Amino acid sequence: MSIDSKEMSHPHYRGEDAKDFHIGQSHETLHRVYNTWTASAYQVLMMASWTCNVVLYSTVFDVGGPMMLIYSTIIVTVGQCLMMSSLAELCSVWPYAGGQQAFTKYLAPQRIRRFLSYLVGWVVLLGEIATVCGCSMNSAQIIASVVSIHQPTFVPETWSTYLMFVALTVLSLLFCFSQKHLPAIAVLGGIITLGGGLAWAISFLILAPKQTASFVFTNFINNSGYASNAWVGFMSFYTPIYALYGTDGILHIAEEMRDATKSAPRAMVYSMIFSGITSVMGALVMAFCAGDWEKYMESDFPFVDWFVDILDSSAGGSALVIVVIVLLNFLIAVGINTAGSRLAWSMAHDHALPFSNTFQKVNQTVQTPLNALFLLIVTELVIGLVLFGSDYAFQIVVSLGGVAIQFGYLIPILMYCSRWLIWDASPSLRCF
Secondary structure, three states: OOOOHHHHOOOOOOOHHHHHOOEOEOOOOOOOOEOHHHHHHHHHHHHOHHHHHHHOHHHHHHEEHHHHHHHHHHHHHHHHHHHHHHHHHHHHHOOOOOOHHHHHHHHOOHHHHHHHHHHHHHHHHHHHHHHHHHHHHHHHHHHHHHHHHHOOOOOOOHHHHHHHHHHHHHHHHHHHOOHHHHHHHHHHHHHHHHHHHHHHHHHHHHHOOOOOHHHHHHOOEEOOOOOOHHHHHHHOOHHHHHHHOOOOHHHHOHHHEOOHHHHHHHHHHHHHHHHHHHHHHHHHHHHHOOOOHHHHOOOOOHHHHHHHHHHOOHHHHHHHHHHHHHHHHHHHHHHHHHHHHHHHHHHHHOOOOOOHHHHOOOEOOOOEOHHHHHHHHHHHHHHHOHHHHOHHHHHHHHHHHHHHHHHHHHHHHHHHHHHHHHOOOOOOOOOO
């Protein structure tokens, strides 16, 4: 992707700034296979907001209950939409695979520019790797739970769960292998997200016994073990943040989008608004159709028992869990690995990775940075080994992924605000 001469002559990027202006752009080009709508489908899949509420059923009823789920989801939706608008504005100026790392490189003061951009790149990359580990391990554990429903004598062992994790992770590699199929996978994921959400909402609204409005909107639940309701209320924001934090995927595929300076930011905002609305609607459906939540909470995976109980069918509930939740988890892992490989590829061009000459290469046959993709897959398989030491430790690693990605959102926005407020020097080439 070449840099426009108009951009190079921008008055805020002269001298040392001008030397660094190209950093963040990936030197080898990829085919432009995405448009606004396929990228929007990709981002809707990446967030899959309503499924996150479902998967965190036990968290919802431990910290705050449906009341806090609804209110916190509304607040987080507004905040994430504002944040996404800020990132979309930056993407319209620098639509490069480095995403937040590239933004930080351009906006940070010269003396800390390289360090801060490398830090943001590494933090976001590790956050994406941790998120994929969480998706794949969650799917492996759900599959084991479904099997135990139909085969009560089956007791999942750590090694069998890890083998399923390995199978899902390696399979995601195969789906990421060829660039030309990625838009179709994104559209399929978007359709499953929307169609699965409608199927879940309609069936549960018809079949589930309904909770009262008082329970949904005014009943605060604290089963966390913490005495402070204020702290528990604060903790309840984890669920909607988890549902809506996968918002940077489009940043990393921007170099593969046609008319990226306009289509990428539009897709970011469109998908964020759509996912925010579906997240609020999903929270309302979940709250009113929660069923016998106290009984479900005795299970390791309450939402699986919830599905089976409401649908009054072990086969039906299990099928909906596998087809919607597990399949979406898998496609999300494919999407995040795609984004992460592009980020690693871009970082390698900035010499922000060891063996950068290896990881900056693109396989021209499949139009994919395969070495960077292999790096992610191997790292994910290694992190999965933490499960043999402690499931709790593994969950901590996965949870830190969300914090890491939010950090990656925050830094470039702060750099932009400081540049604007202190030096009155914000980019003037925005197309969005």
